[in-house]
Amino acid sequence: MSLVKTVLGTCHHDCPDSCGWEVTTNEGVAVKMRGNPRHPFSQGELCPKVNHFLDRVYSPDRLTTPLIRTGAKGSGEFRSASWDEALAVVAQRVHAEITHHGGETVLPWSSAGNQGLLQMSSLDRRLFARMGASHTVGALCGSVARTGYALATGTGVSTDPTTVAHAKYVILWGTNTRLTNRHLWPFIDDARRNGAKIVVVDPVRTVTADAADWFVQPRPGTDTALMLAMIHVIVRENLVDRHYVEHFVRGFDDLVAASREWTPEHAAAECRLSANDIETLAREYATTSPAMIRTLIGAEHRENGGALFRAMVCLPTITGQWRHVGGGLSRSVGSWFGEYVDDSVFDATAPANTRGLSFTQLGQVLTDETLDPPVNVLFVWNGNPVITCPNAVATRRGLLRDDLFTVVSEQFMTDTAKYADVVFPATTQIEHIDVVPAWGHLYLGWNEAAIDPVGESVPNTELWRRLARAMGYTEPELFEDDESLIRSTLRGIDFDELRGNGFVPLPSKGRRLFAEGGFGGIDGRCDVSGVRYVPASTCSKAPDELVLLTPKQHARFLNSSYSHLPKHGVYEGGPFVEMSEFDAAERGLVEGAVVRVFNDQGELTLPVRVTARLTAGVVAVPFGWWDHDFAGGAGPVAANDLTSDAPTDCGGGVAYHDTLVRVTHL
Numbered sequence: 317m318s319l320v321k322t323v324l325g326t327c328h329h330d331c332p333d334s335c336g337w338e339v340t341t342n343e344g345v346a347v348k349m350r351g352n353p354r355h356p357f358s359q360g361e362l363c364p365k366v367n368h369f370l371d372r373v374y375s376p377d378r379l380t381t382p383l384i385r386t387g388a389k390g391s392g393e394f395r396s397a398s399w400d401e402a403l404a405v406v407a408q409r410v411h412a413e414i415t416h417h418g419g420e421t422v423l424p425w426s427s428a429g430n431q432g433l434l435q436m437s438s439l440d441r442r443l444f445a446r447m448g449a450s451h452t453v454g455a456l457c458g459s460v461a462r463t464g465y466a467l468a469t470g471t472g473v474s475t476d477p478t479t480v481a482h483a484k485y486v487i488l489w490g491t492n493t494r495l496t497n498r499h500l501w502p503f504i505d506d507a508r509r510n511g512a513k514i515v516v517v518d519p520v521r522t523v524t525a526d527a528a529d530w531f532v533q534p535r536p537g538t539d540t541a542l543m544l545a546m547i548h549v550i551v552r553e554n555l556v557d558r559h560y561v562e563h564f565v566r567g568f569d570d571l572v573a574a575s576r577e578w579t580p581e582h583a584a585a586e587c588r589l590s591a592n593d594i595e596t597l598a599r600e601y602a603t604t605s606p607a608m609i610r611t612l613i614g615a616e617h618r619e620n621g622g623a624l625f626r627a628m629v630c631l632p633t634i635t636g637q638w639r640h641v642g643g644g645l646s647r648s649v650g651s652w653f654g655e656y657v658d659d660s661v662f663d664a665t666a667p668a669n670t671r672g673l674s675f676t677q678l679g680q681v682l683t684d685e686t687l688d689p690p691v692n693v694l695f696v697w698n699g700n701p702v703i704t705c706p707n708a709v710a711t712r713r714g715l716l717r718d719d720l721f722t723v724v725s726e727q728f729m730t731d732t733a734k735y736a737d738v739v740f741p742a743t744t745q746i747e748h749i750d751v752v753p754a755w756g757h758l759y760l761g762w763n764e765a766a767i768d769p770v771g772e773s774v775p776n777t778e779l780w781r782r783l784a785r786a787m788g789y790t791e792p793e794l795f796e797d798d799e800s801l802i803r804s805t806l807r808g809i810d811f812d813e814l815r816g817n818g819f820v821p822l823p824s825k826g827r828r829l830f831a832e833g834g835f836g837g838i839d840g841r842c843d844v845s846g847v848r849y850v851p852a853s854t855c856s857k858a859p860d861e862l863v864l865l866t867p868k869q870h871a872r873f874l875n876s877s878y879s880h881l882p883k884h885g886v887y888e889g890g891p892f893v894e895m896s897e898f899d900a901a902e903r904g905l906v907e908g909a910v911v912r913v914f915n916d917q918g919e920l921t922l923p924v925r926v927t928a929r930l931t932a933g934v935v936a937v938p939f940g941w942w943d944h945d946f947a948g949g950a951g952p953v954a955a956n957d958l959t960s961d962a963p964t965d966c967g968g969g970v971a972y973h974d975t976l977v978r979v980t981h982l
């Protein structure tokens with residue numbers, strides 16, 4: 317009997333592509349992993365991150381047992397412990413804190429490091445509701461875009477991105493497709509082969525901008541002014557789809573009034589573009605059908621991010637581009653899955669109305685002395701907030717509190733796990749079953765376990781079952797097994813077909829959106845009123861200040877998840893600060909010069925890269941590197957030491973990119 321087996325899985329990373337894969341094992345050891353050639357979206361390809369996934373799975377740095385801290389918080393000094401001992405330590409402390417302060421002293425903090433239905437958020441909801449824990453509000457990713465979009469459309473649902481293949485005009489607006497959503501690029505290439513023009517609107521000349529037919533580079537955060545000027549031109553030149561507006565739109569007069577002051581000349585000054593380019597963009601967009609706007613997340617990371625997405629909806633709406641296959645507006649399509657994967661079953665034991673604390677301002681929450689009760693117990697899983705939350709200086713200050721008990725579930729000793737009192741080892745995606753709803757296409761993925769858990773690691777769901785038992789809880793719903801949890805959520809999806817095939821298209825794939833109204837708002841109309849441009853605080857800055865962007869820009873990184881692994885960080889070369897020739901010359905800096913990049917919040921020491929990718933007044937530091945990748949410095953650092961934790965206009969997101977810094981020679 318052959319001991320070689322191949323199983324089908326789906327990538328769990330926080331990435332729109334949710335690629336299908338095949339894992340081959342020999343005598344229980346994974347020996348090969350490749351893209352599933354039958355997967356209609358990823359078409360057999362993975363990416364420079366996951367092509368080395370088995371090195372991640374079998375890395376000598378994997379956490380394989382529970383750990384209990386022996387050194388100071390942040391030192392990374394731990395000893396191994398048995399599961400029984402570690403669970404007992406946690407259960408005892410959590411009970412004691414709840415007895416003293418009530419359940420709300422417990423804060424569960426989980427991001428999207430694993431997007432599988434079960435691993436992302438399932439039994440944890442029941443367990444923390446049972447404790448009466450606080451819950452988090454807002455998100456590092458997606459909530460601003462979704463909220464801004466829904467203010468106009470009344471729903472989160474947007475156009476299937478793969479229909480871009482039918483477009484004749486494509487605007488990639490604030491999305492770096494070739495880096496962040498690489499499996500969509502072949503569909504865009506199809507459109508181009510059929511004669512489409514590809515336009516990129518981004519403050520950075522990205523790899524996607526390099527591949528476009530036309531690159532428009534506005535000053536960061538001024539897009540709403542640019543869109544209002546496009547609307548101004550569309551109205552002035554009678555390019556509005558009158559029939560569509562009359563039947564399916566509310567608030568058109570308010571939009572016209574708001575766009576009146578945004579002449580191309582006015583917007584050109586605000587956005588640092590030419591009035592001529594703004595007119596051309598408006599005319600080409602409004603007169604070419606189908607025209608598709610594709611956007612994702614990057615542009616939401618601003619104080620006025622919600623307004624940007626709300627304004628963006630107005631473009632396909634007043635021009636009727638929604639009417640055409642290949643037209644419309646495509647952002648995350650996660651909302652399409654709600655009809656078929658009902659995750660509200662995880663809320664079966666309705667939580668008491670507990671307080672909500674800001675997810676994105678973790679540092680502020682942990683250091684807020686007025687909080688009653690204080691957060692004295694923090695659970696972190698599926699995320700690395702010390703590297704990924706804004707104002708990392710405050711996050712670390714909070715995690716250093718003596719009276720805070722921190723529990724982290726992780727695959728690796730991250731910069732966050734170093735602050736934990738107890739660490740539990742987590743499985744990787746090839747060690748557990750799950751289903752994966754996507755946000756970049758309309759296929760639901762199955763994920764089969766290919767190997768047994770490495771060491772004593774467990775899936776998140778098993779951690780919650782074990783913890784519930786250690787806490788002495790007995791409600792059966794806290795112990796439901798993984799397959800039963802999955803089955804209980806599926807609506808109109810055949811479990812066996814999904815498992816056997818590795819993926820299924822959503823039954824709604826092919827459904828036309830808003831071709832004839834059908835928006836979520838009153839009367840099924842799209843509400844285009846209330847769109848205003850509010851300049852970000854960073855628009856008024858001192859002459860020697862620079863706007864700092866901290867974007868994703870490494871093909872081998874997935875947020876903070878790969879920089880520490882040998883085939884990733886080393887090849888990307890280490891952190892740096894990029895600046896225009898103009899800003900470098902002003903400061904007497906040349907390529908390779910070592911500088912201080914600083915503001916009131918924090919300071920980094922970095923080598924300079926002089927670049928033609930940025931305009932004057934804007935600098936960029938890639939995010940995702942861990943502390944040990946930075947040279948020098950008195951204590952731990954991260955790119956997010958510098959970033960703003962000010963609130964966004966809606967959605968509880970992060971204005972990472974509305975940050976000001978100064979740069980001086982060291």
Ligand SMILES: Nc1nc2c(c(=O)[nH]1)N[C@H]1C(S)=C(S)[C@@H](COP(=O)(O)OP(=O)(O)OC[C@H]3O[C@@H](n4cnc5c(=O)[nH]c(N)nc54)[C@H](O)[C@@H]3O)O[C@H]1N2
Nearest residue numbers: 490491492496517520536537612613614615868873874875
């Ligand atoms: N290789 C790789 N791929 C990834 C990730 C990764 O870390 N590495 N992360 C994944 C995750 S979590 C996400 S959310 C997606 C994000 O996918 P994207 O949203 O496509 O990527 P971002 O780089 O966050 O942002 C896209 C662009 O927005 C631009 N931007 C910033 N401010 C503005 C603005 O004011 N106006 C305009 N027009 N553009 C602006 C940035 O310069 C950037 O080029 O990528 C996913 N894919």
Ligand SMILES: Nc1nc2c(c(=O)[nH]1)N[C@H]1C(S)=C(S)[C@@H](COP(=O)(O)OP(=O)(O)OC[C@H]3O[C@@H](n4cnc5c(=O)[nH]c(N)nc54)[C@H](O)[C@@H]3O)O[C@H]1N2
Nearest residue numbers: 427428429430457697698699700704725742866875876939
């Ligand atoms: N400056 C700046 N900051 C940013 C961004 C930016 O563009 N600029 N982007 C933001 C965005 S869009 C996002 S989405 C966030 C991402 O930030 P996070 O959500 O914190 O994501 P990651 O950094 O990928 O960390 C995910 C962690 O989860 C762990 N993990 C993976 N699978 C499992 C599992 O099954 N169980 C457990 N217990 N752990 C698991 C991984 O080992 C990894 O350490 O970062 C945000 N931060």
Ligand code: SF4
Nearest residue numbers: 327331334335363366
């Ligand atoms: S990280 Fe994204 S592109 Fe890479 S394999 Fe996973 S889903 Fe595909």
Ligand SMILES: [Mo]
Nearest residue numbers: 330456457613
């Ligand atoms: Mo994200």
